[in-house]
Amino acid sequence: MPEQTFHMIATFDSPEHAALAKVQLEDEGIPVQLGDQELMAVEWLTWNAIGTIMLGVQDTHIEKAVARLEEYFGETVRLISQDIDEAELERQALAEAPEEEMPPEE
Numbered sequence: 001m002p003e004q005t006f007h008m009i010a011t012f013d014s015p016e017h018a019a020l021a022k023v024q025l026e027d028e029g030i031p032v033q034l035g036d037q038e039l040m041a042v043e044w045l046t047w048n049a050i051g052t053i054m055l056g057v058q059d060t061h062i063e064k065a066v067a068r069l070e071e072y073f074g075e076t077v078r079l080i081s082q083d084i085d086e087a088e089l090e091r092q093a094l095a096e097a098p099e100e101e102m103p104p105e106e
Helices: 015-027 037-042 044-050 059-076 086-096
Strands: 006-012 032-035 053-058
Touching (some): 015 053, 015 059, 053 059
Antiparallel strands (some): 032 053
């Protein structure tokens, strides 16, 4: 059986929401991978710049996983379009990153 690839389908602002989504999907028999969760635990300052935990599922489970996430989280879940390439995702992430405040000039 060929190895299946995981595709990122959603992002979460908190590890609690990401873990809850993972449990919900695994209860449905959907294998899940979370990305950037370890980064948050080890390099929390870097994680503040990234700001999200990504959730991925195998390609054969995408439709079912999206439906389950929408059912459970409603409009609060941020789904990643399958039509967006990596460059566009990076551009969007940079656009949503909070701006650093410059110290006042003396």
